[in-house]
Amino acid sequence: MARKPRVEFEGAVYHVMCRGNRQETIFKTDKDCEIFLDTLEEACDRCGWKVHAFALMGNHYHLLMETPEANLVDGMRWFQGTYTQRFNSLHKVWGHLFQGRYNALLVDSDGDYFSAVATYIHLNPARARCFDLENGKLTDYK
Template sequence: MSRPLRLEFAGALYHVTSRGNERKPIFRNESDFSTFIEVLSDVCDRYNWVIHAYCLMTNHYHLLIETPDANLSKGMRQLNGVYTQRFNRNYQRVEITKTPTLI
């Protein structure tokens, strides 16, 4: 069963949490925490978010976000997507396949 749609409106405050697959770590070292904060900062600039509080733990995070522009879903997709891509690239978790050569 899918999760019900989240209501979004301008000026809303949200407590957001996200956890790694199988509750595995999403932050392995200090560099990962820094990367996440950098991506979060970019998302805040791009989507006009205000972060009131955050807590980064080894396998999950919590954010208290204000969304003046009613765009939580778009920003969360950006935040989780970009951080996941950087994490996977850094730890070589994505297999790079070569395109077959046509003869």
């Protein structure tokens, strides 16, 4: 059964997320996070994307991003493919890094939903208990 085509249009805002293949980690080291963010910055430069919020969560990531041009599919193909190549090269592995297709949910940028999605993304590390909630602050999460 064929997949539904992605909805793309100028000025679209998306909540994009993707997990590691077999739910394995996609950020083994701080260097991986740095490479991911550098690759994301390159994708933004190439595509004109604007990232409003993000969270890197070990085995998955979340992005709240805007596409001034209708180029989500082409940009994500380049972004995830390039990060996978860089990750595999660094760790001397091969094959798929991401599990299936990334999820991209349209976000209404005019309403309260945009703020709710940004809050959800920023609080993801707290919900996953990725830092000491008793003695720490959300800003302690890298």
